Amino acid sequence: MYSNGERTSLMSMPKIIKVPRRTLLVLCGPAGSGKSTFAAQRFTATNIVSSDLCRAMICDDENNQQVNRDTFELFYFIIQKRLFLGRFTVADSTALQSDARRKLRDLSRRFGYLGCLLIFNIPPEVCLERNKARHRLVEEQVIAHHAGLLERTLLDAPYEGWEQVHVLGEQDMDTRVEIEL
Ligand code: GDP
Ligand code: MG
Numbered sequence: 001m002y003s004n005g006e007r008t009s010l011m012s013m014p015k016i017i018k019v020p021r022r023t024l025l026v027l028c029g030p031a032g033s034g035k036s037t038f039a040a041q042r043f044t045a046t047n048i049v050s051s052d053l054c055r056a057m058i059c060d061d062e063n064n065q066q067v068n069r070d071t072f073e074l075f076y077f078i079i080q081k082r083l084f085l086g087r088f089t090v091a092d093s094t095a096l097q098s099d100a101r102r103k104l105r106d107l108s109r110r111f112g113y114l115g116c117l118l119i120f121n122i123p124p125e126v127c128l129e130r131n132k133a134r135h136r137l138v139e140e141q142v143i144a145h146h147a148g149l150l151e152r153t154l155l156d157a158p159y160e161g162w163e164q165v166h167v168l169g170e171q172d173m174d175t176r177v178e179i180e181l
Pocket of ligand 1: 029
């Protein structure tokens, strides 16, 4: 079931998510929902494995969907190497397809990691606005498609075997993530 982290009685206090070091933190949400920003504000750059960055590394273009297969081969490969070495890892991709989440969930299990799914439940209008602001060519239909997948994900996630599932709304972008020693 969903965990809302620890909320104090004051609703203005940020949520706190506590995870052990051996955690695969899986970000999940539409393009423009703030996943990469959230990660960059909290974690060392090398903790974060980004599918967009993997794509850019092989073809110099973060938006080129023609190289998805190679992109995700590299994405999973790096994650696997990190988990083998016991490193705390953030998987930054949309993870809106159940297959994509299953793959990450399987990897975390294989290496005895805690699987923590962080769903960015941000309305499509907001994602669209933010995408426009960053001048990235994510089309309107893509965001609409992602919004549909997000609804599906919110229904499915509690039954996918994650140790933790957190749903973050617009008001939760100050959520703290504490890595326990
Ligand atoms: P991603 O596609 O989910 O990785 O989204 P990004 O992290 O790249 O964010 C998309 C755009 O939204 C960027 O221009 C960010 O600066 C902006 N953004 C991210 N988080 C927030 C937020 O909490 N508030 C506002 N206003 N903008 C945000
Ligand atoms: Mg991103």
